[in-house]
Amino acid sequence: MTDSVLRLAVDDRGEPEIFHSIQGEGASLGAPRVFIRLSGCNLHCKWCDTAYTWNFNGTPFEHEDQIKFDRAEEMLTQTIDAVVSRVAPLNPSGIVLTGGEPLQQQAKLPALIDAIKSECGPVWTEIETNGSIRPTDELIARVNQFNVSPKLAHSGNDLKIAQRADVLARFAELPASWFKFVIENEQDLAEVTTLVRTYRIPADRVFLMPLGRDPETIRARSKWLSDICVKMGYRFTDRLHIHLFGDTRGT
Numbered sequence: 001m002t003d004s005v006l007r008l009a010v011d012d013r014g015e016p017e018i019f020h021s022i023q024g025e026g027a028s029l030g031a032p033r034v035f036i037r038l039s040g041c042n043l044h045c046k047w048c049d050t051a052y053t054w055n056f057n058g059t060p061f062e063h064e065d066q067i068k069f070d071r072a073e074e075m076l077t078q079t080i081d082a083v084v085s086r087v088a089p090l091n092p093s094g095i096v097l098t099g100g101e102p103l104q105q106q107a108k109l110p111a112l113i114d115a116i117k118s119e120c121g122p123v124w125t126e127i128e129t130n131g132s133i134r135p136t137d138e139l140i141a142r143v144n145q146f147n148v149s150p151k152l153a154h155s156g157n158d159l160k161i162a163q164r165a166d167v168l169a170r171f172a173e174l175p176a177s178w179f180k181f182v183i184e185n186e187q188d189l190a191e192v193t194t195l196v197r198t199y200r201i202p203a204d205r206v207f208l209m210p211l212g213r214d215p216e217t218i219r220a221r222s223k224w225l226s227d228i229c230v231k232m233g234y235r236f237t238d239r240l241h242i243h244l245f246g247d248t249r250g251t
């Protein structure tokens with residue numbers, strides 16, 4: 001039992017955003033996973049599809065949607081026990097901790113993961129992260145897969161904050177890490193090449209993913225981007241959940 005408290009995002013019904021779906025991106029695309037969406041992010045990407053986790057009224061952040069969110073409506077706190085009691089009935093074979101940026105709350109994640117495993121048995125544990133916060137050894141020991149998505153210049157972030165050399169070097173040396181870069185155009189590829197070389201990331205561990213929050217935009221970039229992957233030796237990843245469900249919460 002633990003009464004440690006987590007900040008979670010909220011779904012369309014006003015409930016904590018915990019849901020069973022198909023992993024839509026990256027190395028385990030297609031696998032059933034229970035997603036737990038934590039609220040809060042240390043970055044502020046202008047095309048973020050979960051801006052309701054950070055773009056609150058009164059903040060100076062810019063987003064292409066030009067919408068601000070009410071923090072009290074969009075963020076709620078849950079004890080670890082409360083989260084486990086929502087996750088366990090879904091009988092997960094795997095979980096994905098996402099956000100926002102889940103590593104903002106990483107001090108609490110080992111206890112959460114342990115509690116889920118003690119209730120549900122062994123569950124494959126993935127974390128979606130922007131790769132700008134150094135993971136602790138306690139967290140690394142419990143995570144099977146880090147889906148690391150460093151943010152490039154087109155995200156609008158200060159790259160001194162978004163691309164921290166010590167953090168990227170740490171993720172690059174972890175066997176659990178896969179890298180996933182959101183790509184809009186040719187210029188982004190040069191940035192990826194620099195990062196891959198600087199941190200010696202094996203090309204086989206790199207996914208390129210088309211920027212887009214609707215099926216048409218994703219499809220329009222997919223042929224071009226998959227050709228680049230063939231040429232460069234990277235992997236292509238779709239955003240399957242956007243094709244299946246659109247840009248919706250809890251999916």
Ligand SMILES: Nc1nc2[nH]cc(C(=O)O)c2c(=O)[nH]1
Pocket residue numbers: 021022023024025035098099128241251
């Ligand atoms: N189905 C589904 N797959 C996902 N993979 C990464 C997601 C995320 O929002 O981090 C996500 C998501 O929100 N839904």
Ligand code: SF4
Pocket residue numbers: 041042043044045047048049050051099100101130151
């Ligand atoms: S790092 Fe991820 S959650 Fe944070 S603003 Fe960027 S896209 Fe959104």
Ligand SMILES: [Mg+2]
Pocket residue numbers: 049050
């Ligand atoms: Mg998403």
